[in-house]
Each structure stands twice: as C-alpha cells, then as structure tokens.
Amino acid sequence: MLVNGKWTEDWQPVQKADEKGRFVRQTSSFRHWITPDGAPGPTGEGGFQAEAGRYRLYVAYICPWASRTLMARALKGLEDVIAVTVVAPALSSEGWQFGGYPGADVDPLFGATHLHELYTRADPEFTGRATVPVLWDEKTGTIVNNESADIIRMLDTAFEGLVPSDLRLYPEDLAAEIDALNPRIYDQLNNGVYKAGFALTQGAYDEAVDGVFAMLDELETRLSDGRDFLFGSRFTETDIRLFVTLIRFDAAYHGLFKTNRRRIADYVALSAYMERVLRLDGVRATVNMDHITRGYYSIKTLNATGIVPTGPQHIIDLLARTAP
C-alpha cells in the first residue's frame, strides 16, 4: 500500500482485520462525481463534466468491484465514450501492474508500470491501498472516484445527454428497495466471501460462511417466483452487484475462499439468473475467467504453490455457450 505517497511492502498478506480476526475492507478515498454540467455530485468537488473521450476506467477483470463498472459501462452503451485499461490479473509486490499477461494492457497515458503511480499522480501524499477500479479524468489528470458503488451510479445518469439509454440502473421508484437490499447483499455475499476467505479465526470464518449461504438461500427463494431480475422485470444496479459475485463463485470462492457448502450450480434459480444476466448485451465481454482464476489463485497467503486449477467444467461450458 501507499503511505504518504511512498510504496510500502506490507501489501500482502496483510489485509486489515479486526480484534476477532475478521477481514476489514478499506473505504474508498476519491469521491468526486461526473455530472452532466460539471456541478458537484452528492460527495466531492465539481468540475467533472460528462464528455466523450475524457474519462478512463482502470480495472482488473479479476476484481468484482471493478467488474461492476465494466458492466455498467457496457449496459449503458458507453463503450465509445469511456475508455478502459485492464491491469494484469495477479497482484505483484507493488500491487496491480500493467502489461505482461495476455489481456492486460500497458498504461496508455503515462507508461506507468504499476497502478499506484496513478494514485500518487492524483495525490502525491496518498495513504491507502491502490485499488481498482479507478475512474481517471484525462483532462485534469486526476482520479475522479475509486468507489465502484459511486461509479455505477454516475454512469447511470451523467452521460444521458450524450448517450441516451432506456435502461435505468437506479430508478427512482425502486431507490428505497435498492438501498435496502444492496448493503445486505454486500455484507453477507459480495464482501462475505472475502470475509470467509481471509478469516484469521474459525469463528470469523463460520460467521462469514453462514452469512454467505443464508443470503444465497434467500436470493434463490426470491428468484424462484419466475421473475427475471431481483426487482422483477427491470434489471437494476443490484443485479450487477449480485452477478459479479455469482460468476466468480464456483471458479474461485468455492475452493480458494472455502465457501464450499454448495456451488451456484446447485441453486436452480440462481444458475438460470446468472446465465440470463450473462446473455444481456455486452455483459459476457466483461467476464474473463482466465484472469479471474489466475488472479485469485495467485493470492499467496491462500495458495502457496500458485498452482491454478483448470476447472470447473460447468463454468467453462457456460462461458463457451454464451461466448459472443
């Protein structure tokens, strides 16, 4: 991580834990918003007007939070408006790095070798982890925002004047329900699998894994009434937030994070839902299973040999039959 703008080596295996050995995720630090006219958003400063070709997303395909932003970009038809740079799947001794792996890009703006260089460009005294996603402003040369929850909200509305879309990821009439369900799915499932994987005590693991499967059971029941998406026929940001965890589950979390009570493949409604989302225009291209398995299984504290499993076959088959 960075401390006062200097890279320090304690990036891995050190993940923050609380007094009971529970994994604690850092909160994001750049919270500005792109808006249609450059007015300030709900947090941060103004000056970030929606313009085609001005902004770039730095992402890792392995990362579920970064993948949220890739999905929102694709579903809102913003591929030609917002550029993307993909880092290599495995964290290096200096965090995320550019190039050197099939499907990983070099940094087109500064020729940076590591993502943390962007953080210190934005803030020479930055302290914290250099995480993906990063939404970068090429005009002012800074980070607009590095919190995926914010980024998918701004992509939903900021560019409507440039690229109109029928899809509303956060429709007003569902806002209260979305705001109620998001944190529950986040805590028990999206971050719950990480809490299981990085637990330092049996108690912390047991608590996390109970939460994971309670939520999967609840969502299986919810989706079993024939609805297409979590809130009915309309696809929302909560579907993005759920999908990114489901698609990684059987290939990475089930084995590496020890969330192996069941697979997503054992849930009938969740499996059908996952494939339905995967078939939405543009979504399949945001899933790179090679980066996902390579990335997760390179976490040395959880997999000392670095050997990457080659399955599971049902995920390989799913991706083959949904390939664009």
Ligand SMILES: N[C@@H](CCC(=O)N[C@@H](CS)C(=O)NCC(=O)O)C(=O)O
């Ligand atoms: N709250 C952030 C979380 C982002 C995050 O934790 N990204 C991870 C990858 S999945 C990361 O970049 N980790 C690098 C590190 O912790 O050093 C978001 O949702 O955008």
